[in-house]
Amino acid sequence: MKEIFTMDLKGKLLIAVVFMVLGFMLSVQYKTTELQRNVRMDRVEDLSERLKVMEAENKQLLTELETLRAGAAKDPADDRMKLMAGTTDVEGEGIEILLDDSNIAKKSGENPNLYIIHDEDLLRVLNELRAAGAEAISVNDQRIVAMSEIRCAGPTISVNNVRSAPPYVIKAIGAPKTLSSALRLRGGVVETFEFWGIQVKIKTVEKLHIPALKAPRSFEYAKTVESKEAAK
Missing domain, CATH: 1.20.5 (Single alpha-helices involved in coiled-coils or other helix-helix interfaces)
Structure with missing residues (x-):
């Protein structure tokens, strides 16, 4: 138990x-x-x-x-640089100029080159427009900048390495009255053209559109230099 x-x-x-x-x-x-x-x-x-x-x-x-x-x-400085370099489209009031070869019957023995538009004729127009304060210019929609080349290429004119034939349409943004008056001065560009029968038409445009440079120039030899103030 x-x-x-x-x-x-x-x-x-x-x-x-x-x-x-x-x-x-x-x-x-x-x-x-x-x-x-x-x-x-x-x-x-x-x-x-x-x-x-x-x-x-x-x-x-x-x-x-x-x-x-x-x-x-x-940045206004950046905008100004783009405008001067032609790397951006621009709009504004200005004038449109149409230039075409002469329609006057040529006399026997006369030089036919006197009655057609040459590269130097376009250069004269552009110089007058620049002197009158044009802020942007184009020729047949080719933006004109400091390094633009305008030269004869046979029966055509080369602008920025692009060939164009008449009629030539030049657009310039700026004060319309000032630009037009610069071309119409006594003994000036328009008067000379009209003497040889070169056709010139100028009209004021409230809103012009000028395209950017289609092929901006690249720099191989020129180099920027730092300013002394920036170096300090």
């Missing part, structure tokens, strides 16, 4: 010990899980804060970039 009671007591103690061990293990596992979850939450919150900071910095940089772009676009 005592042996049965002793064995029963031992069994109960063993079961109690097993439950205690299991309880301890479950407690440790729970605490470990909670700790890991807390660590993950802290990590998520930390990454979230970093993301917010980076997004704010990115937004600030984009704002600064747009400000710089806007400032560059509005």
Whole structure:
């Protein structure tokens, strides 16, 4: 009887010990899980804060970039450089001049070259327009800039290495009255043309469109020099 009671007591103690061990293990596992979850939450919150900071910095940089772009676009010096170089289309009031060969019957023995338009005729017109303050000029939609070449090429005239035949349409943006008056001076360009029967028509245009130079010149030998003020 005592042996049965002793064995029963031992069994109960063993079961109690097993439950205690299991309880301890479950407690440790729970605490470990909670700790890991807390660590993950802290990590998520930390990454979230970093993301917010980076997004704010990115937004600030984009704002600064747009400000710089806007400032560059509005730089009047840059616009003036583009206009002088002919690298951008331009619009404005001015005059349009149409030149065509003479329609006068030529007399026997006369030089026929006197009755047709030559490169020097176009150059005379362009020089008068520039002197009168023309801000942009084109010949048959070829933009005229400082390095534009105008020369005879057989029966045609080459402008910016593009051959054109009459009639020649010259567009000039500037004060219409001033430009027109410069060409119509007594003994000037128009009077000389009319003497030989060269056809000249001048009209005022409220909104002229002059295209950009189609093939901007590249520079191989000329190099820019830094100014002394910039070097300081």
